[in-house]
Amino acid sequence: MSLRVENYQPLLSQATEAITYAAENGARVINMSFGFGVPYAPMEAAINNAADNYNCVLVAAAGNYGTDVDHNPEKKNVRYPAAYDKVIAVGATTEGDIRKELSDGTDEGNWGSCYAYSYGGEDPRPLDVMAPGIHIQTTDITGSAGRDPGNYYSSFSGTSSAAPIVSGLAALILSINANLSWSEVRDIIRNTADEVPAMGGENFTDEYGYGRINVYAALSAVEPSPAVPVNFHKELHSIRGGWNPILVWSPNSEPDLAGYQLYRKFVPGSWHMRAQLSSTQTSFTDGEIFISASGGNIEYVHYKVRAFSDCYYSDFTNSLVVRHNELGGFKQIAGEPTEVLPDQFTLHQNFPNPFNPSTTISFDLPEASDIHLIIYTITGETVASVIKTAISAGFREVQWDGTDVSGKLVPSGIYFYHLEARAIETGKTFQQSRKMVLIR
Secondary structure, eight states: OOOOOSSSSOOHHHHHHHHHHHHHTTOSEEEEOOOBSSOOHHHHHHHHHHHHHHOOEEEEEOOEEESSTTOOSSOOBOOBTTTSTTSEEEEEEOTTSSBOOTTSSSSOTTEEEOBSOOOTTOOOOOOOEEEEOSSEEOOOBOSGGGOOTTOBOSEEOSHHHHHHHHHHHHHHHHHHOTTOOHHHHHHHHHHTOBOOGGGTTOSOBTTTBTOBOOHHHHHHHHSOOOOOOOSOEEEEEEETTEEEEEEEOOOOOOTTOOEEEEEEEEESSOOEEEEEEETTOOEEEOTTEEEETTOOOOOEEEEEEEEEOSSOBOOOOOOEEEOHHHHSOEEETTOOOSSOOOSSOEEOOOBSSSBSSOEEEEEEESSOEEEEEEEEETTSOEEEEEEEEEEOSEEEEEEEOSBOTTSOBOOSEEEEEEEEEEETTTOOEEEEEEEEEEOO
16 A cells, blocks of 8 residues: 655654554555654654554665755764664665765765764664665656656655665565564565675674665575475386386475476486476376387486476486496487477576576477577567577577676566577477566
């Protein structure tokens, strides 16, 4: 919900009422992108009530100091309500991962991000974490009271733009585990923050708190990667003149498990995904491999398997080998190519996702094809052309490094990747898009 109070400096009584209203009407995360210089007891009471009785996560901008009429360039200490104990206080970093400072070489040199700084004998309130706070994209409408249509800011800056990023992270954490307390959410955000170079190797400093937030690490801490499948072994499926190998493992216990991926490698050769299976499938018969009872070509084939959830993958099992000295060797039914070909065109989900700074995009080509893989924004604007070429059949993958057509890093956000393929020999066409999330 969005609760409107007065303009730039909200009336404290209205802001206090808004906090209480949000808590009583089901809000789990309350973002406060405003600040003031002295304590206001009714607001502190409302914040304590929201945290203690409604388990709300409260996040606030640490405040800005600067050279314009609204900011004192000397008063750098954390503002209220961020200075209250049950609020996550958020400072702002630049694209260079350093605290925003006056005259720092950016195009906004007239403000800095407040931190634990003693001013006039005041006891400074420590920061909790930092988040990006300059050139943050927005759809804020300009004009009187923000109501004039058709005129939008492209971006805004300040700790007021950094705090909503942390609030969004808190909401993502609660979407995975809604039973967490507000303090547990705060501790996850603190404990998974990155120690940026400017912190000098310390895990906490006055200027950076616990560091700059790491969304991927925080979400991984809430929902750990699945466990590595256990009891991975092979059995045999009898067919005329020999067997097919059956790869078997014990089921994982994670309730949110999405499935398993089985990989295969010939020696010599490289690993390729042989099958992606559902969470209830814990065996796979490889009908492409024939183990002859009467001997045959001496070769080796390796298998390994991993589990995956919606966002995370386990490590692989140790590889399992079918060798020539077990049952007289093996051969491939359709001959002995160095690479098994996929049955159909497929565009797989990128990994990792969310990602920073790069991600791998995998796709399957049953025939040699002309392909074009592009990245575009949620508004349909093309960001990058990752690959456009003719490529042979097989299990293929490319990396996107998060840069646009000019080689510049693109900002955090939701992106889509789109694959178009046309088989060179048969003319068959294929196209598919998938979504991915970049978090810097």
